[in-house]
Structures are given as structure tokens and as C-alpha cells.
Amino acid sequence: MRLPNGERFRSERDGMVFYLCFSIAWTIAIAMGAVAVKEVARTAWRLVKVASSLFAVMLPCYCVMASTNARRMRIGADAGEARKSSGAADPLGDAPRGRRRLCIVGAGASGLTATRHALRRGFDVTTFEKSDSVGGVWAYGHDACKVFNNVIQNVTKLTNVFADYPAKRAWPSYLGWRQTMDYLTGYAAAFSLNEHIELNAEIVRVERDEKSGEFEVTIAYRGESATMTHRIERFDYVWVASGQLTQATMPEIRGLSTFAGDVLHSSEYKTPTLFAEKNVLVVGLGSASGSDIAQELSWVASSVSLSIRTERDVYSRGILGGVASMMNRVAWILPAWLGVLGYTYLDCYGWIHHLRKGVTDSGDLLSHFALNKIKRVDVIERVHGSTVYFTDGTCSVYDVIICATGYRRSFDFMAKNLQPNEKSGLFEDCILPSDPRVAYVLFVLPFxxxxxxxxxxxxxxxxxxxxxIPLPSRETMATLADSFNIVGTHEHLAEWWKHRYIFVLAPYIFPKLATLWRRPRLAMRILWSPWVAPFGEWASENDRDRTCYRDSWALANVTWSGHRLNRCMFFPW
Structure with a gap:
């Protein structure tokens, strides 16, 4: 007789005793396992029944609470409907004759989607871009570029996309600048936006003509020989989509101007090779740039230190080590109706959306700290020569200081009376109350x-x-307007703004209930669209260009030669 591994027993008796005990042990184990499985199944069934009963009882309560919160989100829209019903004057004034002429400033991501949706509503659109390429901050190698060579987006390609134009399935989960530029240029070509965009055209002044109510827009065109020509055009509406990463801010540090090495802002950083074998100090953590630059430099620099003034919550990107986080998995499988209901209820609690300390999408920063690839240092007190002195009494010598200290929102080309400020913010975070024909697209900073x-x-x-969509009076808009900060900070989750706009737009986007009753397939499409998909796709009947659940499943799985590599029993956070 032989052991299970193939070796022989010393005697037949040893073999018989072994297999007798082996059989008894496995019989007992199987019996105990069967009993355990039966009890677990019975307990699980009880839990399912209890959970189902609780859900059936609590769902109406959640719906009522979510509905109450949704009405709060619609306070501006309801005020507009009330103003229209009362017959009060329209704050937009008289409608312009002929086609509505619209000037859009900037052809980055926000400028492109603004151009598309304005064209769909019949506006006569001209979009001006001061650079020689669309794409804004993502146009690597062009004037407007603010990203470095190895940068990747903070959110997955399922989320950071526009309606009716999904990212390619062959692309990675997180896109770099090359795929991002391919996406943006493809988006512009797919919807014929380029013919409405003027490149090398910088807006230098926007003023309102009080007599005609039109806006005089002065454009400076840059020719091939770097000569500038100016032209003035008139428009009925102006949308500013020039972006928030306009004016880099440098920290006020005593002696920084006398530093013997190089001092640069994170927007000037492009590749790590220039910093090989150098001692680098990165100042500021930011939403991602300071963390990403420090991690990239840690592989080539002699040493990397990170000086952090403000403590922030540090999260890793949603897919770490090939495994999607639980938050990502839950978001990917949620249908639209459950996602909206769940978030609208949870939004009642301020902690769910208000990021008091700020958030940093860190990549793998904490591991770099643990492995001492990056050294955390205290706040800088002063700089003298090549030596940097910190508030804890320590000092170190550095060759380079990189400041990841953010940006100031700048729109100096707009007349003073057409600019938002800390006292006079933006209604619905995009409309100027004092002149509602002026709007600012994406001048909020969501996480x-x-x-x-x-x-x-x-x-x-x-x-x-x-x-x-009617607007309330200018006085009401000014009262409801949120404060506007020149220095943007991540104060809210993107969903906080997203659901506010969903509840305002839904009555004008979705068909009436009677129509949905007659068209159940469309109703199911709206209710069961992926929650992470762009809102414009929920009611779309375009089956080819829409986000599907199988796309999120593909992101969650990593396979090689037909085998899944990233299986794990528990989902990491």
C-alpha cells in the first residue's frame, strides 16, 4: 500500500490503520461540513428574509427623505418656475433676434462639451482657443499644457467621459495624456465641432454694451510670424470655459527667491530625467500632482522629500494591484435609479459629500513613505542658499524645489462687472446673477x-x-448663489453637484410619465442605465455609443492567457 504522495508504507498493517483513520476523519469532516453548510444556509435565508422585510419597510421612508432632499436641490429651479408663473420680467431680458450668437472661451474638455450642447440647442457658436490645439491642459507639448509626460487621470475611463462617446475598450482603466488627447480630438471630430473652433485666438477683453445689451469681444489672433491682429465681434451670450488651472500660485517662503538651485511650479514639470541624482524637495500635496511627481522622482532622484502644510485624507486610486476597490465595484454595478436614490438620501448627511480636510488621490504614496523612498518633512520656515530650514528645527540641502501649490482662477479678460467674486458668487455654480447671459463652465473643483x-x-x-428652463429674478439668484473662491479647493464629491443638476434637468430631458408608460423599454433603459454613465446617455436610444455594465466588468478583471489574475476573496477599500 502507498501513501497519497506515492511512497510505500513500511507494512500492510500501517497502511490499513492509516486509511482507516483517514476514512473516519474525512467522514466526520464531511458530516460536520454538511451540518455547518445547512446551518449557514438556514441562517443566511433568515438574514435574507429579515433584510428583505427591512428593505421593504424602509425603502418608502428612504424615498420620502430622498424626495425631500431632492426638492431642496431644486430650490433654484422652483424659484424660476414661480417667477415665470407670476409673470415677472425675465432676467435674461428680451430674446435676441435671429440666431443666438454664443461666444465660448476655451476649447479644452469643458469648452468642447459646451460647444456640442450649445449647437444641439440651435446656438450660433464660436469657440475661441488661444493655443494651437484643442484639449486645454491635456494638450502635451502645446502652450496650454499643464500636465507632465507620465500623468494619468484620477478617475477611470468609465466615469470621465461625455455622453454618446465612450472611451475605447482597448484603453487602460486610467488614461494618460495621449489617450486623453485622442479622446478629446476624436470627440471634436465625431460631432463636427472643429468648424466652430478658432485656434490661436485669444480673448483679451469682454465688455457689455449697455445700449444694445450685446457683448463686445476683442480677439487677438496670432499669425505664423508671431504677429498679432485684433478683431472685435459681438455676441448675445458668453460662456467662459477657460479652465481653473490658469495662474500658478507660488508659496510665500522667506528667502525662496535666493535659492541657489532651481525653483519651478508643478505645471512646469514634464519628465523625471532632468532630476536624476538630484536632491528634490516637493512642496505641497495637492489633489494629486505633488504626490504623483514625488513618486515618479523617487525612482531617479538621489532623494525626494515632501513638505506638507495641510493634512489631507489620502486615498489610493480605485484599482490598486490590479484589484478594483469595493467603492468602485459598487458604483459600477449600481443602476441609475438606485444610485440616485441612495446618494440623494445619503446627501442629507453632510459628511458624505463635504470634504473638510480635502482629499489627495495618492497612487501609492503611503507605500513610498513606508519604504523611505519619499521622506516627509515639516513646513518650510526659510531658505538660505541651497539649505532649506523647517519649522521643526531641522534643515537639509536641496538642488531643486518643485511647488505643487495649486492655481488661482483668473479671467482678467472679463470686465470687472462680469466677473464672479467672493461676495457675488455664481447661481447654480455657473450663472452670473448680475448678468445671467454670462456663464462660467466648470469653475468648481469636484473630487x-x-x-x-x-x-x-x-x-x-x-x-x-x-x-x-426659466431663471428666478436676479436678486433671488444672488441670494441663492454659492460663494466663489479665487483659489479652488476640493470641497465636495462630484456627485454633490451632479445630482443637483440631474434634478433640475430631468423634467426637461426625460419624457413625461404617460410617454414612459406607453414605452416601457425606454423607461427600463432610464432606470437601469449604469449610474456611472453620463447622464445624457440614460434616456438615449443610441445602443452603439453608450456605457454598458460589461465595460465595468472588463475593468474589474485582469486576465492573461484566458485566466483571471486578480481574484481576491475580500475587496480592498
Whole structure:
């Protein structure tokens, strides 16, 4: 007789005793396992029944609470309907004769989606871009570029996309600047936006003509020989989509101007090779740039230190080590109706959306700290020569200081009376109350999908300015307007803004209930669209160009030669 591994027993008796005990042990184990499985199944069934009963009882309560919160989100839209019903004057004034002429400043991501949705609503659109390429900050190698060579987006390609134009399935989960530029240029070509975009055209002044009510827009065109020519055009509406990463801010540090090495802002950083074998100090964590630059430099620099003034919550990107986080998996499988209901209820609690400390999408920063690839240092007190002194009394010598200290929102080309400020903010975070024909697209800083938010604002503005969605009085808009900060910070999740716009737009986007009753397939499409998909796709009947559940499943799985590599029993956060 032989052991299970093939070796022989010393005697037949040993073999018989072994297999007798082996059989008894496995019989007992199987019996105990069967009993355990039976008890677990019975307990699980009880839990399912209890959970189902609780859900059936609590769902109506959640719906009522979510509905109450949704009405709060619609306070501006309801005020507009009330103003229209009362017959009060329209704050937009008289409708312009002929086609509505619209000037859009900037052809980055927000400018492109603004152009598309304005064209769909019949506006005569001209979009001006001061660079020689569309794409804005993502146009690597062009004037407007603010990203470095190895940068990747903070959110997945399922989330940071526009309606009716999904990212290619062959692309990675997180896109770099090359795929991002391919996406943006493809988006512009797919919807024939390029013929409405003027490149090398910088807006230098926007003023309102009080007599005609039109806007005088002065454009400076840059020729091939770097000569500038100016032209003045008139428009009925102006949308500013020039972006928030306009004016880099440098920290006020005593002696920084006397530093013996190189001092640069994170927007000037492009590749790590220039910093090989150097001692680098990165100042500021930011939403991602300081963290990403420090991690990239840690592989080539002699040493990397990170000075952080403000403590922030640090999260890794949603897919780490090939395994999607639980938050990502839940978001990907949620249908639209459950996602909206769940978030609208949870939004009643301020902690769910208000990021008091700010959030950093860190990649793998904490591991770099643990492995001492990046050294955390205290706040800088002063700089003298090549030596940097910190507030804890320590000092170190550095060759380079990189400041990831953010940006200031700048729109100096707008006349003072057409600019938002800390005292006079933006109604619905995009409409100027003192002159509602002026709008600012994506001048909020969400933690999440910027592009979906820009698209929702564009959909709202197009319907406001064509008269479909009424506005409240200018006084009411000024009262309801949120404060506007020149220095943007991540104060809210993207969903906080997203659902506000969804509840305003839904009555004008979705068919009436009677229509949905006659068309159950369309109703099911709206209810069961992926929650992470762009809002404009929920009611779309375009089956070819829409986000599907199988796309999220593909992101969650990593396979090689037909085998899944990233199986795990428990989902990491």
C-alpha cells in the first residue's frame, strides 16, 4: 500500500490503520461540513428574509427623505418656475433676434462639451482657443499644457467621459495624456465641432454694451510670424470655459527667491530625467500632482522629500494591484435609479459629500513613505542658499524645489462687472446673477469626474439661455448663489453637484410619465442605465455609443492567457 504522495508504507498493517483513520476523519469532516453548510444556509435565508422585510419597510421612508432632499436641490429651479408663473420680467431680458450668437472661451474638455450642447440647442457658436490645439491642459507639448509626460487621470475611463462617446475598450482603466488627447480630438471630430473652433485666438477683453445689451469681444489672433491682429465681434451670450488651472500660485517662503538651485511650479514639470541624482524637495500635496511627481522622482532622484502644510485624507486610486476597490465595484454595478436614490438620501448627511480636510488621490504614496523612498518633512520656515530650514528645527540641502501649490482662477479678460467674486458668487455654480447671459463652465473643483460635471452644466446653460428652463429674478439668484473662491479647493464629491443638476434637468430631458408608460423599454433603459454613465446617455436610444455594465466588468478583471489574475476573496477599500 502507498501513501497519497506515492511512497510505500513500511507494512500492510500501517497502511490499513492509516486509511482507516483517514476514512473516519474525512467522514466526520464531511458530516460536520454538511451540518455547518445547512446551518449557514438556514441562517443566511433568515438574514435574507429579515433584510428583505427591512428593505421593504424602509425603502418608502428612504424615498420620502430622498424626495425631500431632492426638492431642496431644486430650490433654484422652483424659484424660476414661480417667477415665470407670476409673470415677472425675465432676467435674461428680451430674446435676441435671429440666431443666438454664443461666444465660448476655451476649447479644452469643458469648452468642447459646451460647444456640442450649445449647437444641439440651435446656438450660433464660436469657440475661441488661444493655443494651437484643442484639449486645454491635456494638450502635451502645446502652450496650454499643464500636465507632465507620465500623468494619468484620477478617475477611470468609465466615469470621465461625455455622453454618446465612450472611451475605447482597448484603453487602460486610467488614461494618460495621449489617450486623453485622442479622446478629446476624436470627440471634436465625431460631432463636427472643429468648424466652430478658432485656434490661436485669444480673448483679451469682454465688455457689455449697455445700449444694445450685446457683448463686445476683442480677439487677438496670432499669425505664423508671431504677429498679432485684433478683431472685435459681438455676441448675445458668453460662456467662459477657460479652465481653473490658469495662474500658478507660488508659496510665500522667506528667502525662496535666493535659492541657489532651481525653483519651478508643478505645471512646469514634464519628465523625471532632468532630476536624476538630484536632491528634490516637493512642496505641497495637492489633489494629486505633488504626490504623483514625488513618486515618479523617487525612482531617479538621489532623494525626494515632501513638505506638507495641510493634512489631507489620502486615498489610493480605485484599482490598486490590479484589484478594483469595493467603492468602485459598487458604483459600477449600481443602476441609475438606485444610485440616485441612495446618494440623494445619503446627501442629507453632510459628511458624505463635504470634504473638510480635502482629499489627495495618492497612487501609492503611503507605500513610498513606508519604504523611505519619499521622506516627509515639516513646513518650510526659510531658505538660505541651497539649505532649506523647517519649522521643526531641522534643515537639509536641496538642488531643486518643485511647488505643487495649486492655481488661482483668473479671467482678467472679463470686465470687472462680469466677473464672479467672493461676495457675488455664481447661481447654480455657473450663472452670473448680475448678468445671467454670462456663464462660467466648470469653475468648481469636484473630487470625481470633472467632465461629466462640465457636460451637465453645459446642458443646463443651453436650456437656460434658449428659454426652456426659466431663471428666478436676479436678486433671488444672488441670494441663492454659492460663494466663489479665487483659489479652488476640493470641497465636495462630484456627485454633490451632479445630482443637483440631474434634478433640475430631468423634467426637461426625460419624457413625461404617460410617454414612459406607453414605452416601457425606454423607461427600463432610464432606470437601469449604469449610474456611472453620463447622464445624457440614460434616456438615449443610441445602443452603439453608450456605457454598458460589461465595460465595468472588463475593468474589474485582469486576465492573461484566458485566466483571471486578480481574484481576491475580500475587496480592498
Amino acid at each position: 470625481g469626474s470633472h467632465w461629466q460635471l462640465a457636460e451637465l452644466q453645459s446642458m443646463l446653460l443651453a436650456r437656460v439661455h434658449d428659454g426652456t
